[in-house]
Amino acid sequence: MPLGSLRPSPLVEQATAHLREQIADGHWPVGTRLPGETALAASLGVGRSTVREAVRALAGAGLLRTRQGAGVFVIATQPVEDWSAKLSRAAVTDVHEVRAMLEVQAARLAAERRTDADVAAMRAALAARQAAAAVDSGAFVDADIALHATIVAAAHNPVLADLFTEFTPALREGLIPLVERLGLRDLDHSPGDASQAAMVTAVAAADPDGAGRAVREELDRTSAMLRASAPLPHR
Known part of the structure; x- marks a missing residue:
């Protein structure tokens, strides 16, 4: 031809x-x-x-x-799809499950490797999250993700940090509607404060088991809310 x-x-x-x-x-x-x-x-x-x-x-x-x-x-008849494009189409529940697996290990590593500067950054991000709760859902979710990002950064593993960054747009897109739909900020001005503080405290105390457990419990609660609020599949 x-x-x-x-x-x-x-x-x-x-x-x-x-x-x-x-x-x-x-x-x-x-x-x-x-x-x-x-x-x-x-x-x-x-x-x-x-x-x-x-x-x-x-x-x-x-x-x-x-x-x-x-x-x-x-070697292939179709281009390899960009990872970010795949994430943008994925169900937020699926993205959150993988995020949880990544963050639990990141928190354990952070507890072993964090510096004083890392702890200061986490505490500042925790305070910023509490302040953002009074603004709007977008600002609150952004501040929440930023807090988790400081924990991932404290693991001092650039691959983990890059992976978390890749997840961020898909997480934000799914979490803002969740906060608004469930009225979480109406029920609790700054939802999850205690569990978020527990994560920071465990990392600062160099407690890998406690840090991993705190992150797991926090993200499991979010995953449960995401699954409960997800639309039923079409039959």
């Missing part, structure tokens, strides 16, 4: 889109070796450097892989 020549600009984007379409349509099935740069360039009506950039873009999208000395092979 001839690929056909492309319009002159923008060549790299057009070449990338054309090759992606050919891969998605099964012109080159998974496991197939792509024609060489010269052949692809001739088929597309572009230079070899343009083909090289298009192949690099498709490799970054998870469709192609270069094997040294063997060539370029198709």
Whole structure:
């Protein structure tokens, strides 16, 4: 099947889109070796450097892989979806379950590794959370997440911190409606103060078991509320 020549600009984007379409349509099935740069360039009506950039873009999208000395092979027909995009579509209950597993371990590590500066940051974030409860649900949830972020940061593991950051937008999107729908700030001006304070106290006291338990109990309560308020699945 001839690929056909492309319009002159923008060549790299057009070449990338054309090759992606050919891969998605099964012109080159998974496991197939792509024609060489010269052949692809001739088929597309572009230079070899343009083909090289298009192949690099498709490799970054998870469709192609270069094997040294063997060539370029198709390894998937659809791009690898961005992690943030997956999280944005996931049910908040599922996101929260994974968040809980991450934070329990982070709290245990924080209790073992926290510095005086970390403890000061946690206590300041706790006070900010209490103050934000008087503002609105958005400010309260943001302050709550910021408090948990200080505990994760005190674990001094950049991978844990990055993972928590990835979860933040999906958590915020699910937690603000929960606070408003259940009227949590009406029932308790600053809900969860005692359990949040217990987390900070356990980390500051270098008590890994207590810190992990406090975080687990706090997040389990939130998970239960999320599940109870989630709409029933369609039958």
